[in-house]
Amino acid sequence: MAECGAAGELPQRRVGAKEQQNGEPIDSELAVDERKQRDREERETLVLWKKPLLTLHYFTLELLITLKGWICRLWQQRQTVFGLLILLILLSIAYRIEGTHQKYVRYMEKKTLWCAYWVGLGILSSVGLGTGLHTFLLYLGPHIASVTLAAYECGSVDFPEPPYPDQIVCPQHEVGVEGIISLWTIISKVRLEACMWGAGTAIGELPPYFMARAARLSGAEPDDEDYQKFEEMLDQTESAQDFASRAKVAVQKLIQKVGFLGILACASIPNPLFDLAGITCGHFLVPFWTFFGATLIGKAVIKMHIQKLFVIITFSRHIVEQMVSLIGAVPLLGAALQKPFREYLEAQKAKLHHLRGEGIPTEENWLSWLFEKVVVIMVCFFVCSIVNSMAQSYAKRKQQKYSESKTE
Numbered sequence: 001m002a003e004c005g006a007a008g009e010l011p012q013r014r015v016g017a018k019e020q021q022n023g024e025p026i027d028s029e030l031a032v033d034e035r036k037q038r039d040r041e042e043r044e045t046l047v048l049w050k051k052p053l054l055t056l057h058y059f060t061l062e063l064l065i066t067l068k069g070w071i072c073r074l075w076q077q078r079q080t081v082f083g084l085l086i087l088l089i090l091l092s093i094a095y096r097i098e099g100t101h102q103k104y105v106r107y108m109e110k111k112t113l114w115c116a117y118w119v120g121l122g123i124l125s126s127v128g129l130g131t132g133l134h135t136f137l138l139y140l141g142p143h144i145a146s147v148t149l150a151a152y153e154c155g156s157v158d159f160p161e162p163p164y165p166d167q168i169v170c171p172q173h174e175v176g177v178e179g180i181i182s183l184w185t186i187i188s189k190v191r192l193e194a195c196m197w198g199a200g201t202a203i204g205e206l207p208p209y210f211m212a213r214a215a216r217l218s219g220a221e222p223d224d225e226d227y228q229k230f231e232e233m234l235d236q237t238e239s240a241q242d243f244a245s246r247a248k249v250a251v252q253k254l255i256q257k258v259g260f261l262g263i264l265a266c267a268s269i270p271n272p273l274f275d276l277a278g279i280t281c282g283h284f285l286v287p288f289w290t291f292f293g294a295t296l297i298g299k300a301v302i303k304m305h306i307q308k309l310f311v312i313i314t315f316s317r318h319i320v321e322q323m324v325s326l327i328g329a330v331p332l333l334g335a336a337l338q339k340p341f342r343e344y345l346e347a348q349k350a351k352l353h354h355l356r357g358e359g360i361p362t363e364e365n366w367l368s369w370l371f372e373k374v375v376v377i378m379v380c381f382f383v384c385s386i387v388n389s390m391a392q393s394y395a396k397r398k399q400q401k402y403s404e405s406k407t408e
Contacts, residue, residue, distance in 0.1 A: 039399045043392045048384050058391035065394070114165070118193045122200020124382075127207070136307065138375050140197050144190050144308060145315040149345075151181045152317040153352050157189045165193075170352045186312050187305070194308050198300030202267075205278040205295055212282025255280050260294045267298025270307065320345070 048055050074081050095105055121135040146168060151157045154170035163169060254262040255277060263286075266277060281291040313319065324345070327338045 035403070039396070043395045043399075046392050046395050047388045055388060055391040058394040059387045062390040062394035062397075065397075066390070115192070115196045118196035119200040119203070122197040122202075123204040124200075125197075126201040126204030134378070136197070138378060140194065141307075141311055142371075143193065144186075144311045147190055148186050148312045148315040149317075149320070150352050151186050151189070155180055157181070157185055168352060183309065183312055187308055190308060194304045195300045198304040199296060202292065202296040202299045206292065208276075208278035209282040209288075209291060212279040213285060214282075216283050216285060255284075255286070259286070260290050263291060263294035264298045264302075267295045268302035268306075270303065 045051065046055055046058065094101065095109075118140070121139055125135040143165070147157070150159065150168045150170070156171055158171050159168050160171060255266060258265070263277065263281065277295070278291075280286075324338060324341050327341060330337060
């Protein structure tokens, strides 16, 4: 565990190196900048489709280093970890002992796993400063759309559990009265999963916040390239920036000057420029609960209701029918494209009305096949990006050690 303490000394070494650099001539600083640029370009070539074996090797080494770091942190918090283990053992005993409490245990288990699933997807969506897995488009959006279509078709949202939410089936006592389903009814049905997903996206903004805050408090030169780009953006004059950089600076100034309300405003709308909010708030030492509280309210409450309304309105019955009719109006390809869409909708309606004990209709449609393949491709791309990123992080470690050995 002594190695864990040694890791904490690295920031001081970087500070000393930075101070030493500042005392050197400008030519030396330019040479250092050129070397950093060459190292960055060399790391960017370390990807699976160019250097698969080396990338996997570096990824494995970086993964081992990361696991070692986590173990060190857990060991430093061993009292908390021990308390959590005791709690987990007690919960496991209560889970296995028979009694009247079992129905509450099963209910809590189901809700906890359901919430954890959507929180995890939310974290995956916001992690990586915009390069994360876009789980709203892949999972939450389609889920809300399927609930909306089923609600209008069944005339109810009281889907039998199980199989809901794994599969949506109309209740056997179908109301069938057109217009009985309101927007608020569908919003209430999907509120839990949507808010949990929004909370996950807020949690995903925390790592950049803590990184930038720690770098500002310690005065150390951070290793994170996104933070370095952020500092470069602050140093540049507005006249030398493009529109995207100007927009990022505007968001940064809004957050810095307005505080809680500025963060809340930026987090409450679908805002791709919010990716740098964690770094901005950490850099300017915005209090944790000011940043996280505003982000949580904005993303999990306000923004999620805006996105839910958009999906529900888009997939309401009359809008869907109008869209299918518009597809048919496309010259030349309209009729050919309209047919699979109508077949897909009819197949989904048939699945909603099948009775228990009967076989579920499994008619394959190229639209569902295409969507499944898109999901698989995006998940694979996300996994590859993680492997590439971790391999490049290890390459950066090697480059830094080589630079330090040369300066010594």
